[in-house]
Amino acid sequence: MTVPDPVALAVGAAWVATAAGMALWVWSWFGEKCPIQRIRYRDCGVVLVIGALLIRVFFPVRPLNAFDWLVLALGPVFIGAALWRLGRTGGEQAR
Helix, strand or coil, rough: CCCCCCHHHHHHHHHHHHHHHHHHHHHHHCCCCCCCHHHHHHHHHHHHHHHHHHHHHHHHCCCCHHHHHHHHHHHHHHHHHHHHHHHHHHHHCCC
């Protein structure tokens, strides 16, 4: 029995998270009618996509370019902002 490569597994999971994040983002534009839910889907999509990008930057298969460095610098800011807004629009505050 062979053990799968952990880096390949992490990169594969990052691509799955990217697809899920993009699906949430597209659903927020075309499928959801409630404005609060639309924002929440977009925020969840942002967290998944940028988190997946960060994972792919942390396990590089090629040298880092300018876009990778930009994601490393600004990614945590966008993730933090999306999580903050998710916290603000969830639970009792959304009613």
